[in-house]
Amino acid sequence: MSRSxxxxxxxxxxxxxxASVRLGSLTLAAEExxxxxxxxxxxxxQAEHSLGLxxxxxxxxxxxxxxAGQACHDELTRLVFxxxxxxxTLRTRVRQRVHLDVTPVLGAHWLPQQLPVLRTRLGxxxxxxxxxxxxxxxxxxxxxxxxxxxxxxxxxHGDAHTLFAGHVGIYLAGxxxxxxxxSATELACHDLVCHxxxxxxxxxxxxxxxxxxxxxxxxxxxxxxxxxxxxxGAGPVLLTTxxxxxHLESGRIRRGHPAMFEAGHYWLTLTARxxxxxxxxxxxxxxxxxxxxxx
Numbered sequence: 001m002s003r004s005x006x007x008x009x010x011x012x013x014x015x016x017x018x019a020s021v022r023l024g025s026l027t028l029a030a031e032e033x034x035x036x037x038x039x040x041x042x043x044x045x046q047a048e049h050s051l052g053l054x055x056x057x058x059x060x061x062x063x064x065x066x067x068a069g070q071a072c073h074d075e076l077t078r079l080v081f082x083x084x085x086x087x088x089t090l091r092t093r094v095r096q097r098v099h100l101d102v103t104p105v106l107g108a109h110w111l112p113q114q115l116p117v118l119r120t121r122l123g124x125x126x127x128x129x130x131x132x133x134x135x136x137x138x139x140x141x142x143x144x145x146x147x148x149x150x151x152x153x154x155x156x157h158g159d160a161h162t163l164f165a166g167h168v169g170i171y172l173a174g175x176x177x178x179x180x181x182x183s184a185t186e187l188a189c190h191d192l193v194c195h196x197x198x199x200x201x202x203x204x205x206x207x208x209x210x211x212x213x214x215x216x217x218x219x220x221x222x223x224x225x226x227x228x229x230x231x232x233g234a235g236p237v238l239l240t241t242x243x244x245x246x247h248l249e250s251g252r253i254r255r256g257h258p259a260m261f262e263a264g265h266y267w268l269t270l271t272a273r274x275x276x277x278x279x280x281x282x283x284x285x286x287x288x289x290x291x292x293x294x295x
Contacts, residue, residue: 013047101145107133146274191217198238207259
């Protein structure tokens with residue numbers, strides 16, 4: 001069986017010595033360490049036995065360090081200070097985390113590109129970002145979230161900040177037999193992909209002025225699933241420009257009609273937890289600025 005590297009070190013005994021020499025009293029050392037004076041005295045004797053050195057000696061009514069005890073105390077003081085500094089650094093690093101609860105589209109496409117910029121602007125190169133990227137309309141935010149970004153036709157909260165508008169258009173799979181611009185009649189004759197972030201009847205009324213009866217091949221929760229269904233042959237899909245852009249660039253989908261409909265905005269809100277964290281508040285401010293700059 002392997003032995004612990006710390007097993008033979010009289011750590012508790014040495015801490016009793018450090019406190020006794022620093023405070024100049026076994027009684028005060030006992031109070032600080034929540035022990036009795038006799039327990040402190042016993043630990044110091046154990047340390048002397050382990051080290052083979054006399055560490056304390058009595059001078060009148062006081063116990064003072066011997067030269068060996070003083071040298072031991074000085075080294076202990078240095079080590080205890082270094083340990084406290086190291087643990088404080090670790091605590092700071094752990095606290096330097098911001099949790100964002102965001103829509104799938106933002107989590108997949110826009111937000112990851114902003115994280116290096118945010119670390120630079122915040123002056124926190126080791127800042128950790130935790131992303132929850134499955135936020136859906138009307139869903140409760142994660143209890144761990146500092147910042148929530150959601151897509152909604154109207155502001156979800158009075159203190160929400162607008163990032164950018166979500167303009168929705170119709171997209172076809174790259175290999176779809178439909179030709180742009182598709183007509184309302186053609187759409188009525190084909191199965192459509194439906195998801196919670198876009199309303200087909202709104203877009204069709206906007207594009208054509210009337211809406212024929214529609215049928216859906218599949219209904220999914222989020223636009224990322226919807227675009228994959230479209231690419232897989234399930235039919236035309238409504239997407240925001242943000243959701244469509246990477247797939248347009250790859251040729252997996254193409255525009256089906258020039259009409260675009262403003263279906264809502266991406267809104268940023270600080271949670272009650274986030275309001276208490278300076279880094280989260282500054283992160284929110286920079287995200288608003290980055291979105292306004294169109295980055």
